[in-house]
Amino acid sequence: MAEHIGIVGAGYVGLTSAACFARLGHRVTCVDSAESKVDELRRGVVSIAEPGLAELVAQGLGDGTLTFTTAQAELHGADLVFLCLPTPPAEDGRPDLGVLERVVPQLGRLLRPGCVVVTKSTVPVGTAARLPGLLGRTDLPVAANPEFLREGHAVDDFLHPDRVVLGTDPPGSAAASRVARLYEPAGAPVVLTDSASAELAKYASNAFLAVKLSYVNVLAELCERSGADVREVARTMGLDARIGPEFLAPGPGWGGSCLPKDTSALLHAADSAGVDFGILRDAVRVNARQRARVVR
Known part of the structure; x- marks a missing residue:
């Protein structure tokens, strides 16, 4: 059954998310506060360099399943609303939820009862639990549905995910089932869990990849000094099903828009909880050293 989906944030x-949900046959209203961006998207101009994204936007605009607006009021009739808002790192590493905390109360004043409010952007543990208070209402179910999109593969990752993670309190609630149905065409495993576990799973996944990359970079340095070939060592490791071949290529250090931000956020969460996450802190330190080493 086609749903009316609202997307808040056109980053x-x-x-x-908006283009892919429209591709799956839903009616999507995407809201963004930047008038210039909305004007461009209405004309089919996509500034994000992602394979297939511009084509999906054009398709959605052409068949009328995808619209862009600056008016939040157009979300009034939505069945589900996904929060895709920026959460940049603050100076201490914690995610800055300023935009989310400004926008969510506004949504609380206009959404109809029963609309499911879903966090899609990466947010700290406990954010979904805070949403009813920010919305100022208890008749809007909330869910955590973290994204796992790789740069350069975002469309494919959305349409063919390894897994779909849905966190609600309690797990497997009616709201979780409604969100899960949106992803049925993907045929991916659906993890129904509590909201805190869903939120932490996103950070944990990216932080683990960062640790794995730092590990192989230190291993490469050891290979250089020992006369071994890190490529052969990594190939041998990768044939072990418990390890796998992914993220075992040495390089100049990890970066991008996700790993640095998410490792910092997880370290901040650990510090706040009184947990010594030394292995992750070491991975960050190794990464900084690797970059300096490559420059030298």
């Missing part, structure tokens, strides 16, 4: 995650 990397929001635009990909």
Whole structure:
């Protein structure tokens, strides 16, 4: 059954989600506060360089399943609303939820009862639990549905995900089922869990990849000094099903828009909880050293 889906934020995650949900046959209203961006998207101009994204936007605009607006009021009739808002790191590493905290109360004043409010952007543990208070209402179910999109593969990752993670309190609620139905065409495993576990799973996944990359970079340095070939060592490791071949290529260090931000956020969460996450802190330190080493 086609749903009316609202997307708040037309950035990397929001635009990909909007275009892909429209591709799956839903009616999507994407809201963004930047008038110039909305004007461009209405004309089919996509500034994000993602394979297939511009084509999906054009298709959605052409068949009328995808619209862009600056008016939040157009979300009044939505069945589900996905929050795809920026959460940049603050100076201490914690995610800055300022935009989300400004926008969510506004949504609380206009959404109809029963609309499911879903966090899609990467947010700290406990954010979904805070949403009813920010919305100022208890008749809007909330869910955490973190994205796992790789740069350069976002459309494919959305339409063919490894897994779909849905966190609600309690797990497997009616709201979770409604969100899960949106992804049925993907045929991916659906993880129904509590909201805190869903939120932490996103950070944990990216932080683990960062640790794996730092590990192989230190291993490469050891290979250089020992006369071994890190490529052969990594190939041998990768044939072990418990390890796998992914993220075992040495390089100049990890970066991008997700790993640095998410490792910092997880370290901040650990510090706030009184947990010594030394292995992750070491991975960050190794990464900084690797970059300096490559420059030298």
